[in-house]
Amino acid sequence: MAKILVLHGPNLNLLGQREPEIYGNVSLDDVNQNLTRLAKEHNIEIVCFQSNSEGEIIDFLHKEGIEADCVILNPAAYTHYSIAIRDAVKGIKTPVIEVHLSNIYAREEFRRHSVIAPVVWGQISGFGHYGYEMAFWAALQLIKNINR
Numbered sequence: 580m581a582k583i584l585v586l587h588g589p590n591l592n593l594l595g596q597r598e599p600e601i602y603g604n605v606s607l608d609d610v611n612q613n614l615t616r617l618a619k620e621h622n623i624e625i626v627c628f629q630s631n632s633e634g635e636i637i638d639f640l641h642k643e644g645i646e647a648d649c650v651i652l653n654p655a656a657y658t659h660y661s662i663a664i665r666d667a668v669k670g671i672k673t674p675v676i677e678v679h680l681s682n683i684y685a686r687e688e689f690r691r692h693s694v695i696a697p698v699v700w701g702q703i704s705g706f707g708h709y710g711y712e713m714a715f716w717a718a719l720q721l722i723k724n725i726n727r
C-alpha cells in the first residue's frame with residue numbers, strides 16, 4: 580500500500596484560531612481528517628504529524644520520510660531559514676511537496692523566500708486549506724506514475 584506523510588511545522592497546531600484572516604477558519608484536525616478520508620478512498624496509508632520543533636521535524640523526515648512514497652510538508656516559519664530542514668529534505672530520496680496556506684510571495688519581504696523550494700518536487704502556495712488537497716492529488720499522480 581502506498582504511503583503519504585503530511586508534516587506540519589510550527590504554530591500550525593493553532594490553525595483555525597491563528598490569524599484567520601490569513602490562514603482561514605479551518606482547524607488542523609479538519610485538514611488532517613479531510614486528507615485521511617481522501618487517502619482511505621484511494622487505498623493509501625497516510626500519517627499526519629505536527630511539531631513546533633525543528634529537530635522533531637527532521638527526525639520525522641529521517642525515520643518516516645525515507646519509507647514513504649511522498650511527503651506533503653508545510654515547514655511554516657522554518658520555510659524561510661531552516662537549512663537543516665532543507666538538508667533533511669534533500670537527504671531523503673522521497674519526493675516532497677511544499678505547501679503554504681497563504682501566498683508567501685504576496686506577503687512580507689522575509690516570507691518571500693523559501694530555502695526549501697529548490698529541493699522539493701513542487702510547491703503550492705496561496706490556496707488556503709485546499710492547498711493540502713491539491714498536494715494530495717499531486718502525490719496521487721506521482722504514486723500512480725511510480726507504480727505504472
Ligand code: DQA
Nearest residue numbers: 654655656678679680681690
Ligand atoms: C505558512 C507561511 C509562513 O510564512 C508562516 O510562518 C506560517 C505558515 C503558510 O502556510 O502560509 O507559519 O507556511
